[in-house]
Amino acid sequence: MTAALAASLSSQGHSFLSPTGVEIVFVLVGLAVLGAAVLTVSTSQLVHAALWLVVALGGLAIEYLLLTAEFIAWVQVLIYLGSVVVLVLFGLMLTRAPIGRSPDADSGNRWVALGLAVVAAGTLVTLVVDAFRCTWMDLPASGSTSVNGSTQANGEVLFRYWVLPFEALSVLLLAALVGAIVLSRRHREEG
């Protein structure tokens, strides 16, 4: 498995990371992502939560790069880091997020939620173990470009097989735009 991944990685121009290099980067970045995610949901300073979210999402972009999904990785940086979290920060400022701790950041059901979380995490991880432990996934032969997530490959698949969902998404975006404008319009007649 390792050799196959390394071979396919090196065949796609990522030869500067040896297999162990990929593993090390994966583990380090994965730990950083998990830590940042935990801080996002646990810190009581609202803007800091957004900043930790930036760290987590940026780490995920690196994971995408490790998975050779180059286009998705940069789109992740562009959409999530560049727009979504900036909008979230914008919302935090509009709703007057204070500097320092917000005492009522967490609701009262913290312990129930933690118990549920442990159960859910256990279920999901067991599920993954159960589903994929014995399944030997075939990585594509080295040199095949079918999983190379370059812009060209993505574009070909997107506009050859996924055109209809793509068009539907454009309608969705338009609806969201109109919806946001209608929602945020000030009703003058009501004062």
Place this chain on the structure above:
Amino acid sequence: MSSPALQLATEDLSVFGVDPWWLVVIKAVFCFAFLVVTVLIAIVWERKVVAWMQLRIGPNRHGPWGMLQSLADGVKLALKEDLVVTASDKVVFILAPVISAIPAFLAVAVIPFGPADHEISIFGTRTTMQLTDLPVALLYILAAASVGIYGIVLAGWASGSTYPLLGGVRSAAQMVSYEIAMGLSFAAVFIYSGSMSTSAIVDAQKHTWFVCLLPVSFVIYVISMVGETNRAPFDLPEAEGELVGGFNTEYSSLKFAMFMLAEYINMVTVSAVASILFLGGWRAPWPISTFWEGANHGWWPLLWMIVKIQLLLFFFIWLRGTLPRLRYDQFMKLGWKVLIPVSLVWLVMVATFRALRNKGYSFGTDVLYVGGAVVVLLLLSIVWDMTRKREEPAAASPSEAFDPMAGGFPVPPLPGQQLPPVPRRRSRTTSQSVAALKGADEDAN
């Protein structure tokens, strides 16, 4: 002619990523030094040019013609007291200038200063005049620019003060909305070049620069790049007339210097991107390239690139010296109601043009279709304009009384409206003494 898109899309990036490590270091240091030196020159240049435009002399104390003014400024800033506001969020307050400066340096890594083959030789190694290139280089540039927003937003928030917060909120809205127009103008270039890598885009402009093929995209890009770098007339996040200093009000010393550095580096970067996308990148301008074969080879491309960047920087300065700052709502209207719709329509036209050409229709047919669409649009706009004009005189009838606080803001009178008479004290000549004046006032009351 049947499949130009496919021909263009074959980008060859194999020449990148093969440099030995010391060459990569040299190139990285060159990129860094290029940015910093350009910024140092640009600051003096800006002050001199604005001074000439305003018939002043400008800085002339440090060095010949004041050319060392930036260095003096830098030393002065470094020696100033470094304040950290008590009410601020300390970590974010200190982090914000760093976040704003670092992404500004990133984008230059994919800027080509010369042709994408082994034309120059450094210490005996043939190499390219570009640090590296990616198949998605322009996405990378956009991503780096969008991460730079955080610096300003967080600086505004972490200062714990009203005006910086307003500056931060403004800049968030401004940069997100102008990034859309910028991305749309990029998309037209992608359609013509068939690639997102910077070297392939410059290659695609071998015969015609994209500024001739895509003039509308160029105009939109130029407007949105000024908005994206927070420069006058779009410098609303730091509008000193409204927000004291905007997002950097509470900053001093080196932290403030980092914000200034980031702003100027962003100017250099967007100028470089403009010249790559629309002005032929490192290619020599037209009359030179016709009679001089060697102009596009060897080290000469570096010169053309720098000249183009400097001209665009001069354009920034010219704008600053010429135009007053927009009001915020005018600015947002320009972005959302003019730039984005125009670039969407233009993008559809460009895509139609390309699709027709890929189908094999001749150039004349293209022009006929596109020109026909333009004529129809123009006619529609004329009809709309005529119908609108008929209503206007009724709406702007001067019969209404002047309301100095119409809509909650103090406003000047419209044409035809009269200012109400200002209550004034009568002049001393009519009433000789103060006592008499008092008496007159009491009479009046």
Place this chain on the structure above:
Amino acid sequence: MNPVNYLYLAALLFTIGATGVLVRRNAIVLFMCVELMLNASNLALVTFSRLHGNLDGQIIAFFTMVVAAAEVVVGLAIIVSVFRTRHSASVDDTNLMKL
């Protein structure tokens, strides 16, 4: 390395995000937690795309990002308009179906 490790990461990230949705009170922070969950599913999708050797997973991840952007826009508009009338962004205070 077994690419299944990416799935573990995705599962844990999803759980953390879900916990955040249960625990946090500020509506905008809830948003961030939902984004974490969406990103976890994106990571799983990209991993599947890598495992199976076709790009469908990446395309769906791309679609998810677009939908997430639309969701944030509408959601923030709702939150800000609720904040205007209630002067609070806490989800516990928003217990009526009208503004």
